[in-house]
Amino acid sequence: MRSRSADAPSATGKTMIEYASPPYKIALVAPYGNLSAMFARVAEGLPCSLAVRMGVALEEAVAAARQLINSEQPEVICSRGGSADYIQSQVDVPVVTVSTTALDLLRVLLPFQGKIHKAAFFNYQEPLPEVQAVARALGMEIREYLFHTREEKSSRMLEAAAEGAQLGVGGALVAGMRELCGVDGIVLEAGEDAVRRALREAFAIARIRRVELQRQARTMTILNTIAEGIMVTDENNALTLINPAAENILQIKADEAVGRDARDVVPNTRTWNVLHNGTSELNELQDINGQTIVTNRVPIRMNGRSIGVVCTFAGAERIRQAEQRLRGRQRAHGFEARWRLADILTRNAGMKELKKLAAGYAETDASVLIQGESGSGKELFAQGMHLASRRAAAPFVAVNCAAIPPSLLESELFGYEEGAFTGARRKGKAGYFELAHEGTLFLDEISEMPYHLQARLLRVLQEREVMRVGGAQMIPIDVRIICATNRNLQALAARGLFRQDLFYRCNVLPLHIPPLRERGNDILYLACHFLRKAARGAACTGLDREALDKELGDLLREHAWPGNVRELANVMERLALISGLFPQRSLRELFSRTRAQESGPCVCGGSDPFTPPPPDSGETLREIARRAEYEAITRQLSACNGDYARAARRLGISRVSLWRKLRERPNIAETEEDGGDSSMK
Template identity: 45%
Template sequence: MNENLEKEIEFYRKIMELSHSGIAGVDNEGRIILFNQAAADFLKVPVKEAIGKLVTEVNPAAGLSKVLEEKSVQRDQLRKVGQRTAIISRAPIHYKGELIGAISSVRDITELQQYEETFRRKMIHQGLRAKFSLDQIVGTSKRMERLIGLAEKYAAADSTLLVQGESGTGKEMIAQGIHIASRRKGGPFVAVNCAALPESLLESELFGYEEGSFTGARKGGKAGLFEMAHKGTIFLDEIGELPLLLQARLLRVLQEREVMRIGGSKMIPVDVRIIAATNRNLIQLIHEGDFREDLYFRLAVLVLKVPSLRERLEDIPCLVESFLKEWRKAGSIQVTEEDIRRLQTYTWPGNIRELKNLLERALVLTEDGEPLQLFNSDVWISAEHPSRANKDQPSDQNISEEEIEDLRIKRILAEEDGHIGKAASRLGIHRSTLWRKLKNLK
C-alpha cells in the first residue's frame, strides 16, 4: 500500500511540475505545503522560499486565507497581480469531514490578453473605427453649442448614453465624436443598425455563435459585435426597432457586462461602452408594450437630444458652406443670401441629410461656370407633408425678402404653439421685436 501510495504521489508531483498553471496548496493554518514552478514564476518567489511560509507572507493579497475562513469555492476569478493578469480558482480540501487545507490554481492570461488587444487593434484598421470628431460637427447656433458642450462632458464619462433625434440629424456622427474624445479612442468603434437586419441574423451579429450552433454556421464559430467592440464603443442605431427577445439579451449585457454566443455555454466578459440612438419615442413604445421599461432606464443614464434642422435654421449658411467645400474647391461656387433665406423658410423633414442631398443634386445638374440653381423643378424636391406645406414655400417664383421673413415667423410661431419667448429665441430677436413684426404681418 505504501509503495502504491508513493507511486501515486509521484504521478501528482509530475503533474504539478509540468502544469502551465500555478498551483499552491496550504494546510489548515495557511502554511504553504505545495508550490510548483509555474506559481513561483508568476509570483516571482522561488519554490524553496515559499514552502513552509504563511501564504500571506509570500502574497499578502492571497485569497486562500479567505477560502480557509469561509470554506468557500471560488471559480474563474479575474485578478491583477502587478503587471500580470490571471484567472484564479480556489477550493477548500476536506478529509473525513475535517478541513485540512486549501488549494489554488492560477492561470496567467497576460499574453492572451495582449494577443487579443493586438487582434482588436487590427480590426480597427480594417474599418471598426470612428471617423468624425466633435470639432468637425458644423453649427454655430446656441442649440449646437450646448449640444457639443454636453457631448464633451459625456465623452469624459463611461456611462451608457441614449442619443435622441429625428432621422438625418447626425446622431451617429455625434456618437463617433464622443468615442474619439473619450478614453476609449484607441479602441474599436462598432456601429450596427438594429432595423437593417432580420431578428435571427441580428442576434448572431450582436452576440456571435459557436460552431455547429445552426445550419450554415461558420466553422470555428464567430465573434459577435460586442466582443469585437471590447475596450471600445458599440453604437446601436435605431434601438427602438430591436425585437423584445433581443432587448432581454441586451439588458443582460448592460447588467453583467458579459455575453454568451448562440450555442455557447460560457459567458464572455466584455469591456464596452454602449451608445444607443433612436428617432422614436421610447416612452410611447413602452406603453404600447414594444419596448422594455427596465432596458430604457438602463440605456438612458445619459441622454443627448440632437435638434432637428428646423430648430437650428441659423446653421444653414455654415452647413451649405461646409458641404460645398467638401465637394468643390472653396470659393468656386457660392449660394446667394436670398437663396439662404429661402432655404430657411422650409421645414426640412429630412433634416441635414435632405439639405445635403439637395446641394449634391444641384451640383450635378449645374454646368461649370453657371450659378447654383437650388429651386428649379429638377433640383427642388419637397419632402414636406402636405398638411404642413405652405403654398408659398421655396419655388422658382420670385418672392420678396419681407415675404420670406413673414413665412418664417409664422412657421416658427406655429411650431412653438404661439409661445412668443421660444419663437423669438429661435428667430434670434428680442420679444418686443417679434411683437412689432407680428403687428405688421399681412
C-alpha cells in the same frame, strides 16, 4: 592570426559585412621570466592583449591568477604544467597548459651529452612520452620522478640526489635543487612551437567562449523578459532555473529555490511524474497560492532518457485577457471612429451646448441614448464621444438594428459557436459585443430591435458578459454602449413596444439633437460649407455666404428639411455640380429646379439638359447624352468668351477631347426649327 577585413568577399563572391571583434584577452601566469618574454614575442601582431604575472608556481600561481581575473577579466589563462592544473582546479576561467615535449628535454640535455651519465627529470602528475628515447639518443640514464605538490617535489629531488642523479631537469622549482640537495637543477623551458600551440588553443577557446556567452546572454534575456513563468529541473528533480515571471507567479526567490527539490518549493507540482514517465503534460490547470495557472510540463530527453523537466506557466486570467485583445485586434480591424466633436459644424448656441454636454458624457462609461430625426447627426455625436473618451484607441463598432434581419441579429450581436446552427462558420464567430471589447458599441435605431432580444441586451448591460449562441460559457466584456433612435422611445415603452427597464438602462445619459429646421442660421452656414466642399474648384458661382443668403436664404429657411443635414448636404452637392455646368443660370433658379425634380418629373420643354425629351422623341440614350454634353460645352465656351483652354479646364477634360466632342455635334436642326433654344435662359 589575421582577421578578415570588413568588406571581404565570401565564398559565394558576395561582399559580406563583418564587425571587428575586440582582441582576445589572454592572461599568462609564468613560473619563469623567459616564458613571458617568449609569449610577448610570439603574440606580437596577433589579435590579443596579454596580461602577465611572473615568478609564481603551483599554489602561488592560483593567487596570481585570481588577481589577474579581478583586474583584467581575461578570457583564457595560460600557464605551465602543474601551475596550470592548480589554477584550473580553483577558478572558472578556462586554462591552457603550455606543454613541454621530449624535443624540449632533448634540447636542454644535449649540451651535457658525454659529461654526465645520470639525470633526473621531474614532471607533474603524468609521465612524458618518449623520455627513454631521449636517454638512448644522448647515451645517458634519465629517470622520471612524478609529483603533485610542492612538498612532494622537494621530496622527489632529495630522492633523486640519493640515487646518484648528477643533474635535475624540470619546472621552476628545480632551480633551487642545489640549495636543497647539492645537485644542479635546470629549468625545462617550453619552446616557441609550444607557445604558438598554446596561443592557438587559447584563441579557439576564447572564440568559442564568446559565442557561448553571447548565446547565454540572449537566452537569459529571453527568460528574464518573457511574460510566461519558466522553471527547469534536473535529473534529480532539483530546480536549476527560475525566471523572474516564475518568481512572481510562484512567490518564491530564485536564489533560495535553486538546488532544492521542486516538490519542496512548488505546491502540487508534477515535475517528478513527468521526469519518470517521460510524457508531456500540456495546458494543465494548477492552483498556486490561491490563483489558477495554466502550465505545460515537458521532459528534457537525451539518449532516450529524461534528464530534466521544463515547466512554463501563466495566470489563466492573463491568458484570457490576451486572447480577447488578440481576437479584438484581428477581427475588429476597420472598426474605427473618424469624426470628432470638433468636426460637428454649428453656429447655433443650442448645438454648442449640446457638444459641450456630449464632451462631458465622454468622460464616463455610462450608457447614452441619442434621440433625433434621421440625418440629424446622431452617429457623428456617437463617434465624437468615443474619440473624446479613454476608449479612443479601442474599436468603435456601429450596428444598425433595422438593417439586419431579426433572424440574424442575435447571432451578429452576441456571436455563435461552431455548429450552433446550419451554415455556422467553423470555430464560430465573435459577435459585435466581443469585437467592441474595451471600446464602444453604437446601436443605431435601437427601437427596431426585436422584443425578445431586448431582454438579452438588458442582461448584457447589467452583467457585462455575453454568451454566444450555442455556447455554454459566459464571456466577460468591457464595452461602452451608445444607443440612438429617431423615434420617441419613451412613448414606445409606454405602449409596450419597447421594454421599459431597457429604456431606463439605455437612457442614463440622454442627448436630444434638434432637427435642422430648428437650428436657425446653421442652415445657411452648413449650406455654404457643403456647397464649397462639393464645388472642388469647379465654376460654381455664389459660394460666399452673403451671395448665398441673398439668392437662396429665404428658400433654404422655408424648406422643412425632413432629411436634415444629410438632405442639405445632398442638395448642395447637386447644386454645385449643376452650377458648374450652367454658370449663366442663377443659384435660385437652379435650386428651384433641383427641388422641383425631387418633387416629381419636370415637364419643361426645349432642349434644357435637365429636362428629358418626350417619350416619343425617338432619341436613343446615347443621343440624349451627346446633346446634353454638347450644350454644356457650348455654354462653358460662352462663359469663357471662347477660351477653349479655360473651358476645358473648367469641364475637367483636355483641349483635344473638347475639340473632338464639338466635331461630334448632334443633330439639333429639328429642335431649332421648332423654335427651341439650346441655351438656358
